[in-house]
Amino acid sequence: MRIAMIGSGYVGLVSGACFADFGHEVVCVDLDAGKIAALERGEIPIFEPGLDRLVADNASAGRLRFTTDLAPAVAQADVVFIAVGTPSRRGDGHADLSYVHAAAAAIAGAVEGFTVVVTKSTVPVGTGDDVERIIAETNPRADVAVVSNPEFLREGAAIEDFKRPDRIVVGLEDERARDVMTEVYRPLYLNQAPLLFTGRRTAELIKYAGNAFLAMKITFINEIADLCEKTGANVQDVARGIGLDKRIGPKFLNAGPGYGGSCFPKDTLALVKTGQDYDSPLRLVETTVAVNDQRKRAMGRRVVAALGGSVRGRTVAILGLTFKPNTDDMREAPSIAIIQALRDAGARVRAYDPEGMSAARALMEGVDYADNAYAAAEGADCLVLVTEWNQFRSLDLKRLRAAMATPLFIDLRNVYRRREVEAAGFTYHSIGRPGDGEAHIPESAAAE
Known part of the structure; x- marks a missing residue:
């Protein structure tokens, strides 16, 4: 045809x-x-x-x-x-x-x-x-x-x-x-x-409803990750446990810094507006949009807290800028909000992404761009893994440790195991995995 x-x-x-x-x-x-x-x-x-x-x-x-x-x-x-x-x-x-x-x-x-x-x-x-x-x-x-x-x-x-x-x-x-x-x-x-x-209108709504549901699924597991950090549970095990239920499924249950990209942010917002126009508010989607926006900003504060509450004059290395791997798309990427929060707090930011740096330069000023992950880590006080590109999944941790001024590794995608990172000499932070499943009894529970 x-x-x-x-x-x-x-x-x-x-x-x-x-x-x-x-x-x-x-x-x-x-x-x-x-x-x-x-x-x-x-x-x-x-x-x-x-x-x-x-x-x-x-x-x-x-x-x-x-x-x-x-x-x-x-x-x-x-x-x-x-x-x-x-x-x-x-x-x-x-x-x-x-x-x-x-x-x-x-x-x-x-x-x-x-x-x-x-x-x-x-x-x-x-x-x-x-x-x-x-x-x-x-x-x-x-x-x-x-x-x-x-x-x-x-x-x-x-x-x-x-x-x-x-x-x-x-x-x-x-x-x-x-x-x-x-x-x-x-x-x-x-x-x-x-x-x-x-029908034509049904097809139009299927697209928005599908994206909104997946966005809600991501936001749900991110909130569960926050609860895991408070209770000592492991969000990856929780996700695996509920994902084995065929009614739920395992996809889009990876905790992280929030969703971005060309579709989910604009489509969830457009669906919210459509619901308002038809006097049929979509409260779950409205909350999803608000919680996701707050989460991306909160990731910057998480890095500041891990560095003792102040990053002024300190260097933070960012690995991964695009909203997901295997694309050069920077639209609504969590890295943007994270880097802005760090720069607002006085940090120097050095970043590396395999495909996204050209687009990032057009969006963000005041960021130094490195040629590879190890160059980004040189002299840094903290390393933050934001986008889980495959080439970031098997980094030479000892080489990274030797390059950095302070051995602090913040893994916002839960790519690494705590033991292997700590064995290389790092202090390690991840999302929703306090102790990576090791026993942890919160004070409130112990008091009971």
Whole structure:
């Protein structure tokens, strides 16, 4: 099939490349001429494992092209995907739909013959109705079926998620779109990917509800971790114990410094605003947003406390800046709040991240950036592991200890075992693991 992908950012580029790899003819459209020129040279604007090779192979085969000229790409397409950004709107937290609306108007002016227009961007309930209305008002003769097909891609594993999805959700009101969307995803049938057809508004809400539930799961285990520190329990054992219950499952139960990224922060906030708009408040999601924001700031205070209550003039080494491994995405990363808190308290911050330092430089001033983990630790009074990149999982602890001025290791991802870190000469702090399961009786319990 002939597919036009409007927007060549993370979702658009990954989706377009994967559709091309299925054998479809794909044209990725973007208004950013510099981005399109770079893509035509084979330069990928984001870091996503395997994406450079996937783009190169399909561009070489002629199945994947890039352009700034929307009209011919849309006119020749059987299916047009809208994959533009929907950031939080400044001031009120609603999703900014201006890019979606602009794309819909542009598509309306270019579409020829029956075309399925698919919203791939994450959008609030009712956005498909808006897209349909804008197209009809802009071009009353346009023969289109507007569909919602939300993406469920994890940064760092997006290609695998696209090709082996848990589910494919397609929301439609016009039955003519059913056969078209079935054909678009037909190559996945060998993997037995469940294709779930729903109403359009239902599909839009599935995306937000899914992200909000996972965000709540992360926030829940983080609060349990705080309780573990007070009671002497081990949060990793608690997570394992409840995760073995098939009704709960083990994923998203890793305690840490809070969630960040391109999806969870903005999507939970947008869902909260949607609930308020419809006079159906989502109290659990509201609390999740508030608790997560507070947690990221609290991690900076945790480092200050571990250094005796003052970090003025002291050097803190930060390992990991991106919100998760295997991405260069710094959006809403916990490291931002942690570093800001440390700098506000007077600390010198030296950081290293395998992929995120270019983006970090644009977001944070006054941070020194190192070439590797050991250079970051040189002369530091504290080492803080913020993002669990694989290369941070087997560091030479003795080498780190020799490089540092003060042997203090704060592991915000529970990557290491206390005994091995302490054996290398460090004082070790983790999340929700007081003594890593060793007996600890709080004073209140002992008094009873």
